[in-house]
Amino acid sequence: MDQQLLVFVTVAEKQNFTRAAEELHMTQPAVSQYIQTLERTVGTKLLERSNKFVRLNKAGEIVYHHAKVILGQYARMQYLIDELMHTASGNLSIGASYTYGEYVLPHILAYMHEHYPLIKPTITIGNTKEIEDLVVSHGLDVGIVEGEFKDDRLYMEPFAEDFMYIIVSLKHPLAARKKIRLSELNKETWIVRELGSGTREATEKMFDRFKLYPHNIMEFGSTQIIKESVEAGLGITMLSHWAVRKEISLGTLKILELDETPVTRKFSLITQSTPFYTKSMEVFLSILRRKDIFSFMKGGTLS
Template sequence: MDQHLNVFIQVVENRNFSRAAEALHMSQPAVSQYIQSLEKELGTKLLERTNKYVEVNKAGNIVYQYAKKISRNYEQMRVLVSDLKNKPSGELKIGASYTIGEYLLPQILAQLQFQYPDIIPIVSIGNTEDIGKKLIQHEIDIGLIEGEFSHPQIQAKDFWTDEMYIISSSRQPLLIRTYKDLEKQTWIIREEGSGTRKMLERFFESYHISPARLITLGSTQIIKEGVESGLGISLLSDLTFKKELELDRIVKLDVEGTPIRRQFFIIKNHHEFHSKAFQVFENLVMSWLD
């Protein structure tokens, strides 16, 4: 990749010539010379300098966005050429929504390590919206999400049918005869952007349920602990509470319209060449869950 663009990226991201020079193992005057040469070639100023920081102007932001694309394409080209003569290896950045990341992905990664020990997975966990945005911004290579994420840049295919149940504490048995009984309960729900929350909101809408009290918690584990303690009821994937069910800490409520089924999806960027590591991971997810 052109060294002028590489130096420019480092200066923009470090917002400082000295820190950029350290990252590049270059002298500060050499970094300044590269930037001046690039500005001269393009015929415009790209950076605004202050005593402490460097900021990009409008022209600089355009150059930075294209430089990042060129950098990604160069790295992808290097990996793909290497793949022609080598077995699957290197880093693979995987994003997963919480239910998948905490309850399915560890088993998939164990199998990946056994079959392809030279692949190094780097995992990001977040809600469905977070993972979709990371993929769009090329912060991850592939995503595994619960629920839907739509974007023209993204291709999605389903790999698992999940079942979701309304659960309550086994200490306080509930008798639910009507949806009105559900309205009287305290519901423990996930945060905005969560695939699990979207499914619950659709359930409420479908059956015209308006709960009297909602408590929002940011993780499935905390929700399970809240349900166990009698704080309220919730809707969760049966992948998440198998142990609690076996230990008789949680019970599934017999409610018409449940279990609710939803799809888990692999998401990836359209029209991109993918490394061998990417391809074997995608194939492993599809085949392992058959």
């Protein structure tokens, strides 16, 4: 049946029996025989034929649409079986929100490349909402986002904890203070990420939780711009410790000492809800789920 569908789809797309036969490395009579057999199976004609063209009729359009889906599923099934029998390899499209994608994921990919060099990742960085939408539309195999949400179309799994701190320039008046009341931060200029960002969501939750009502808020679309702006003395912010660890070690940014921090959130992986993954996907997910995944970023190695 799959061969009949393949021949039918090829004829429909080439709109010509001769070109379809050439594409399939078959004779034209053999192509015609497959089409006739399929038409008998479904119980109706599927193609309009003339000396100049071959076109789908209404029944043919229905069969063509479903044949494409069936052939795609068959190809994926075969690919999964082939991968099961061989070393993890092939393309893997990964999406990540900014904090994880820019400050953590490169280290994960370096480890994966060392141990699984045949996996070829492509990376998309966006805010949490953008990554979610791409996974839903099959534009990505797997996404890594900040926070948790519910979407019946996706499988979501929190896999790591992130710690977020309030950050100021080393020259900021608050930087030298040992103890600071959270209410004092209302009068500061806060620099936050755009709507749809997991960091923005965490910041707003922190505002609500501690009844903070900042008078001045500036919205920037990049964590790097926020760090540079805070370092220049434009305002204060709340960011993941992964995003600022280099600047903290260099002494250009400082974490404020507050009883209410760090604020914690989760990194979560999202995939289609299918229980079947390629071997490359399984390898990548197993690395993400490792409890020691962050330890090697601090100077250790994954064993």
